[in-house]
Amino acid sequence: MIYKNDQALIQGFLEDTSNIKTGHTPGVYFPESIEDVSKLLRGSSRTGTRLVIAGNGTGTTGGRIPFGDYVIAMEKLNRIDEPVPCGENTAVMTVGAGSLLEDVQKKAEDSGWLYPPDPTEQLCFIGSTIANNSSGARTYKYGPTRNHIARITVVLPSGDILDISRGAYCAGNDGIFRLDLPFAGSIAFERPGYPLPRTSKHNAGYYSSRDMDLIDLFIGSEGTLGVIVEADLMLVPVPEKIISCLVYFTTLEDLFGFVDKAKHQTGGIDPRALEFFDRNSLDFLRKAYPEIPAKSAGAVFFEQEVTAQTEDEVLEAWLELMEASCAMTDESWVALDVDEQRAMKAFRHELPAQVNEWLNRQSESKISTDMAVPDASFAELFHFYRNTCEKNRFRYIIFGHIGNSHVHLNILPSNHEEFVLAKTLYRDFVEKALELGGTLSAEHGIGKLKTEYLARMFGDDGIREMARIKQALDPSLILNIGNLIPEHYYQT
Ligand SMILES: Cc1cc2nc3c(=O)[nH]c(=O)nc-3n(C[C@H](O)[C@H](O)[C@H](O)COP(=O)(O)OP(=O)(O)OC[C@H]3O[C@@H](n4cnc5c(N)ncnc54)[C@H](O)[C@@H]3O)c2cc1C
Incomplete structure (x- = not known):
């Protein structure tokens, strides 16, 4: 080595x-x-x-x-095998943890398969996306990474190599996982008992469910329980065609109404992605895309999978919905072929690039949120973000996964006083999201930055449950210490 x-x-x-x-x-x-x-x-x-x-x-x-x-x-463990079909509509692909997500997606697509998880940042390793249960725009239709993992190989802190296929290790009726391992010997620990929030995305703390599968404990555990070294990914057929569209609105009320109807309307409408850009995000993007209409209060990007037979009908249904929602239909951007869709993807990815360029000229870093709430509470959290930022005259943008009631607020401080104030207000944002039944993190995880807030979500007892599981698998406390669980919860 x-x-x-x-x-x-x-x-x-x-x-x-x-x-x-x-x-x-x-x-x-x-x-x-x-x-x-x-x-x-x-x-x-x-x-x-x-x-x-x-x-x-x-x-x-x-x-x-x-x-x-x-x-x-993990970079040397970067093997990517060919997809192996297993049934008409599924294939499995074995990959090393250090393979790049974009290489994995390309290899799958070259043989006609799609690996659905698509975090905006594609230059991440597949093992990390499993350890962090990463999500992306397509999560609206396909769910997070967790839903697409059939098997993982994980190396436990003891050095034991554990192969976990979905369904192979489930907590018994008593909620206990029991493992007999060559190095660690017999280990037993209880699954977490706390309930998870009723959000459509959640990635804060260990997963918990009745009849829990051991694979789900490791997915999203942020490397605290073992090193994921290999995985079998579940693939679906590449859709025949995709409709992509960026729709502008003059008011946020119309925009929110459009999203709400797109989520609930049938009549052929079945988006796989519903993403949001507020006016300030569009202002950032206008530097690279001067054609963005000046009077737009915000925009929605949507995407739907279609066939040659359904394409016209689906497009018609979306256009009707846009008209009914007072969208700026004439100024909107419809992408029906692969090249246009690639250009639209570049548009969406330009936002972090423009923001980072702006931040590089400042001395302070951004404060960003990753909270999600149940759908019924989305507007309340959104207005709380916006009103707080306006009141404090912050420079800010709000963008992201509106289909999952999960948007990111980025406050961009122009001096140290603003940074300190924004950091203080971050606590209020967390409290508000939790009060609304939401989650502290919908996709980016807790890492080392947000551990102090995790107890606000799960209480001391919840964190102690996580610490107990961690110590059953890592009694010497050697792996990713300081991540997820504040150290003072460990019993030494
Ligand atoms: C511009 C931008 C956009 C992003 N968009 C999204 C998005 O849309 N959705 C989303 O979910 N995330 C997003 N992210 C966050 C990030 O890309 C993901 O969290 C990703 O999974 C991190 O991968 P990485 O390989 O860079 O991991 P690293 O940053 O190197 O590590 C992340 C964590 O995973 C642990 N880890 C790494 N490998 C393993 C392993 N093999 N076994 C166990 N633990 C491991 C590490 O210890 C660490 O705690 C974005 C980030 C950026 C910069």
């Missing part, structure tokens, strides 16, 4: 996109096989040496940043 400790060569492992700048590590291991990972973890458990797992560093919450811990870099 390769090991590097030349600080100039390993500098990149001290960063992700959270803007945490104080990470440090004695060195980075680059396992080249599952056995390498197993040996490394087994030895570290014996010596109590802490390790942090590194994906590709696009995470937003500092999860991979070491504070004196050694790093395990």
Whole structure:
């Protein structure tokens, strides 16, 4: 196994996109096989040496940043097998944890299959997307990463290599998982008992459900329970055709009405993505896209899978809905072929690029939210975000996954006072989302940045349940310590 400790060569492992700048590590291991990972973890458990797992560093919450811990870099475990059909409408593809999401998607599509999860950032590793249960625009139709994982191989902190197929290990009637392992011996622990929020997306803390499957405990556990080294992904057929459209509105009331009807209307309307851009986001984008109409209060991007037979009828249904919702139909952008759709994707991805460019000229970092709420409470959270920002004269944008009642508020402070105030107000945003029955994180996870808020969501007892599971699987507390669970909850 390769090991590097030349600080100039390993500098990149001290960063992700959270803007945490104080990470440090004695060195980075680059396992080249599952056995390498197993040996490394087994030895570290014996010596109590802490390790942090590194994906590709696009995470937003500092999860991979070491504070004196050694790093395990997953990049060499990047095998991508050919998809294997298993039935008319499904295929399975085996991938290494260090394979890039965009390579995985391309390989699937080359043989006519679609891997549905599509986080906006494609340069992430597949293992990280499983560890973080990542989502994207298509999550509206297909659900998060969790729904598309048939099997994982995970290396536990003991060094045990555990192969978990969906359905193979379920908590019994008593809610207990029981494992007999070569190195760790017999382990038993109770599944989490807390309820999850009634949001359509949620990625904060360990998963919990009655009749829980062990695979779901590891998915979304942010690398605290083991290193995911390999997975079987479930694929669906690539849709025959797609309709994509960017619709502008002069008022937010019309826009919200449109989204609501698109979510509930039948008559052929069945979106796979419903994404939102507020006026301020459009102002950012106008620099690269001057054709964005000046009077638009916001825009919705929608996408639907169709066939050659249904395309006209579906398009007609959407146009009727746009008319009925007072959309700026004439100024809207309809993309029916692959090239136009690629151009529209570039448009959507331009927003983080423009925001980052703006931030690079400032001395302060942004404050961003990742909360989602049940549909009925979405407007209340949205107006709370907006009114708070307007009252404090912040520069801000609101954008994202409106179909899942999950939009990101980014406050862009222009000086330190604004940064401090926005950070204080972040707590109010969390409280508001939780009061409305929402989740602290719908997709980006908790990492190291949001641990202090997790107890607000699950209470001390909920965090103690998570800590108990963590300590059953990682009694020496060596893996991704400081992520997800605040350290003072561990019993030592
Ligand atoms: C512009 C931008 C847009 C984004 N859009 C989205 C989006 O739409 N949806 C979304 O969900 N996220 C989004 N993200 C967040 C990010 O891309 C995801 O969280 C992604 O899963 C991180 O992958 P990574 O390989 O970069 O992981 P890293 O940042 O390197 O690590 C993330 C976490 O995963 C753990 N980890 C990594 N590999 C493993 C493994 N093999 N086993 C166990 N734990 C592991 C790490 O320890 C760390 O805690 C976005 C980020 C950016 C910068």
